[in-house]
Amino acid sequence: MRKLTLDLPVLLPEIPDERDRCVERLIAALQAEPAVEEAHLKNGEPPQVCIHYDADQLALEKVEALAKRAGARITRRYRHLLLDVTGIRHQRHARQLGERIGKATGIVEASVSGAGVVRVEYDSEAIDEAAVREAIAETDLMITAPADDHAGHDHGPGEHGGGGGHAHDHGGIFGENTELYFAILSGVFWLTGLVLSFVGGVGETIPIVLFVIAILLGGYFILIEAIQTVRQGKFEIDFLMLVAAAGACALGEFQEAALLLFLFSIGHALENYAMGRARKSIAALSDLAPPTALVKRDGATREVGVEELVVGDVIVVRPNSKIAADGVIVDGISAVDQAPITGESVPVDKRPVDEPDKEYNLDTLPAEHRAFAGTINGSSPLEIRVMKLAGDSTLSRLVTLVKEAETQQSPTQQLTDKFERYFVPAVIGLVFLLLFAFLVLDEPFSASFYRAMAVLVAASPCALAISTPSAVLAGVARAARQGVLIKGGRPLEDLGGITALAFDKTGTLTEGRPRLTEVIPAAGVSETELLTTAVAVEELSDHPLASAIVEGGKERLQGAAVPEADQLEALTARGIKAVVEGQQVHIGNRRLFEELTGTSVPTEIDGHMADLETRGNTAMIVYRAEKYLGVIAVMDVARPEAKATLAALKEVGIRKMVMLTGDHQKVADAVAAEIGITDPLGSLLPEDKVAAIERLRAEEGMVAMIGDGVNDAPAMAKSTVGIAMGAAGSDVALETADVALMADRLDNLPFAIGLSRKAKSIIKQNLIMSLGMVAILIPLTLLGIAEIGPAVIAHEGSTLIVVGNALRLLGYRE
Incomplete structure (x- = not known):
């Protein structure tokens, strides 16, 4: 049995990352081949597909051809479409629409965000893009994105369908705020009817007519949604509310039925209006780029x-x-x-x-x-x-990735959705039993019926449905405004729960390029003489340390003349030599001078070297014409903001901060001591970094890894949350990380973690409020303490409080 390893991007060039479902399809296709024993994914940069095959049955070239053919077939077949839409009234409506779109033949997966984004993966052998758009248009959605607006990974060129002009916007006669206007009018008619019912000389008919008009206005959009969900074989909150209103009407309680539908519809309308604020935060990103540009062509600017x-x-x-x-x-x-x-x-x-x-x-x-x-x-x-x-710019990719993030469900949202699927039928069952309470209790059927309707209102989990997605939407939108891309609810929640952070050293905690840090002349030698000699020699070298010495030396010399050098020669593993003003100059380590002079390095020079090396510097001796001029040192210095950033991270609750580096442990210790790292780990190979992350996860449970998103990919893949810094302009970093800090600045990290902590806290608060309200109202209505009116007020009030609480994230400050 032999193995063949192929780069994943070669086999599936269009996928955003190794978590794409097309990777599973590729692995399954390869494992279906008779002579292939196993195929699996290997983490790395880039990720690789490892194929174990029987060499007696298949030649290596044949295996490679099979893999490439399978990849090409999947690339042609499966495509993604990301579209902006209008007509989404609230998060539950978004979920219902996603399920409806997903039922169309050929659509593998459909997800609709309350932010007004539809993400569809479809099988191009079963359906084309025009038909996908048609399936979307057959719902309540109007496609607002251009016809060629592709996002995610679009496997293959695809056929551009229509722009959704025939789709119908469910706003109505007053535009997108029709539901809000209907709800307000419903309230006006209810209030008028209520006032007239207390006015002497006004018969019963006029208030009842006004209540009926209020019921029709308040129940219009609720009825539309209820019909759609019932057609799908589901009974959701809208259906429960209509049943409760119908029950109140059957008992002659038209005023309570009108109040119920007015408050429920105004709650929905205000929820949609509030969610629109978060949608506008994302829309504002799209509007950042100007529509036109001045371009120089053919000698003219136009x-x-x-x-x-x-x-x-x-x-x-x-x-x-x-x-x-x-x-x-x-x-x-x-x-x-x-x-x-x-x-x-x-x-x-x-x-x-x-x-x-x-x-x-x-x-x-x-x-x-x-x-x-x-x-x-x-x-x-x-x-x-x-x-x-334009379509490939960092801004365009950022907007696309933020929109995709809005369609991704968080673990809590998945849990609440699952809870709802069982809870709503259970409520219907309970209400059905309560209808027959008059057979057990000494009360008329009307009393049992009224109690059942009150319980129906109290048990409707509206606030629960919106509690998590509203917070995720607001959190992702707020992060994007700050230059932080959080790819959905899962990274947002996970980042809020971490207690340990692992950092790559070079380029993350440090500047990623060495600097001249120390210049120590020998006795009787001036700093100018030492520096001019060193700079003259190092100017001839292309080594990274040489450029650091030249740049830093010239800054310190402040314009002092530097002599010319020639005859540069590299001395392997020891240093370099050259001729300056007719004199031989050597720059290098102790070994070089022990060989050159036949004696040990002077005690004073050796002491300086040892002290500098202990502090993480790379120290070099400068020797000219049989005379020690002194010691110079270079070091990859810590970022200016690193120390303050790590202190801020401690304040937001990060207990353990680990630095991973391939540099010597002494260098790691020196950098750690300077900036406040708790656990410096040096002399690590790439596989050692992965093992370190695994150990940290075993100790802490959740750990985030921050690096450049390229070289650190294996370790980032093993962490709970992978964070890429300086992702602007780097397609690889944008696509591979769970969280991307667009600026090459470490101090955005406390903001990202603080925001995630706040989001996690708000999600928890919302769940407690929404479930708590249901837990309080059900017993109160069961015992007859709370009637339909107070139950509706408490129910809708909790929904609006939950949305308002979530939208506080839009104003989050560190």
Whole structure:
């Protein structure tokens, strides 16, 4: 039995990450092959598919061809569609619509968010995109996204269907707020009828007519939803409310029936209005990019739509205007406000690259040369060469990923949905039994019927249905405004529950590039002599440490002349040598000078070296013309914000902070002591980092891993929540992480964890309030203490309190 390992992106090039369902399909397809014993996924960067096969039956080339063919078949067949829609009135309505859309032949999965987003995965061999749109249009939804608006991973090019023009918006004659207006009118007629019922000389007929009108207005949209759910063979809250209202009418209690439907409809309408605030937060992201751009073509500058821009175009960005595309700055110096994308509060200085015509990789381009669509230019004009099409920009991907996140259910939401599926039928059963209470109790049927209707109202779990999704929606929207992408309810809840954090060192806790940290001249030598000699030699080298010495040395020399050096020679594992002003210069470690002089390094020099190395520095001796000039040291220094960030993390409840690095343990200890890491782990190989995460999970239960989202992918995959820092412009980091900090700033981490903690707390509060209200009202109505009117007021009041509580997340501050 032999093994073949293939990169997952080679087999399934369009999938966003290894958690995509198409990976399961690929594994199943490979395992169905007769000569394949096993196929499984291996974590790594990139993820890989490992195939165990019988070499006697299949040649290696044949196995590879089988795998690629299976991947291509799945890529052609399964596609995703992400569309903006209107017509969603509340979260339960969204769930009902998702179930209806999902029943269409060929649709594998459909999810509808209260934020107005539909996500569909479909089998293109059974249904095309036009038919998917038709299935959506047959519900209460109006598609507002353009006909070619694809998101997620769209396996294959797909056929662009109609834009949903024939779909019907369920708003009604007054537009999207029709339900709210109907509810208000229902209340007006109910109140008028109530007042007239106490006025002498007014007969019973007029108030009853007014109550009936209130019932019709308040019950219109409730009836529509009840019919839809009953057609699906389900009995949900809307149906329960209609039954309760009908029961009250049957008893001649028209006033209570009108009150019930008025309050229920106003509750729904206000819930929809409140949820609209969160939807607008996401819509605001989409509006960040300008619709047009000034592009230089054929020697002239003209205005074109951003969708007409092509890679390689040079756009002109005027002062104080929005940047239209992701790209590299080729001319102009300005400060750019990147807060809309990265959440950075201070504008970032931008300057052109040294070679404007050279090809650059945006992922690795320094921040000062890179521009993002949707950011705002400062006071000077810029010229930017377009590196990504409008649909592929960081802003576009951010909007898409936020919308996808809104369609993902959290564990608590899944639990409450499951609870509802059992609870509602149980309530109907209880109400049915209560109808016959008059056979046991000494009371008329009308009293038993009234009690049953009151219990029906009290037991309806409206607040429970909205408690979690409203908090998730608001939390994800608030995070996106701060430049933090949280991919759905599960990461939001999980991040709020972690007590341990693992950090990659290089580039996460440190700046990722060495700096000159110490310059210690020998006795009788000036710092200038030491630095000019070292800089002269290191200028000839292309080693990363050399550039740190040159840059830092010139800063300290403040314009002092540096002599020229030549005849550079690298001395393997020891250092370098060159000639400066006719004199031989050596720079390197102790071994070099012990070999060169035949004696030990002087005690003073050796002491400085030992002290610097203990503090995590890489120390080097400078020796010129048989004379020790002194010691210089470089180190990958901690980020300026690291210490304050770790202190803030302790304040939000992170007990254990582990640093993972391949550097020597002494270096790890030095960095940890400087910034406040509790557990520094050095000298780690990539597989050691994975093992460290597994140990940490065993000890703490939940752990988040923060890194760059690329090199740290295996360890991040093993953590409860993977967090990528500096994800703006990095497609890999955006797609692989559970949480992405768009700015290359560590201090956004306490905000993300604090927000998640707050969201988790609000979800818990909402569950306690919603379930508590049901638990209180059911006994009160069963015992006849609470009637239908008070039950409705308490019921709808709890729903609005729950929504209002969730929307507090939109205003969250650290």
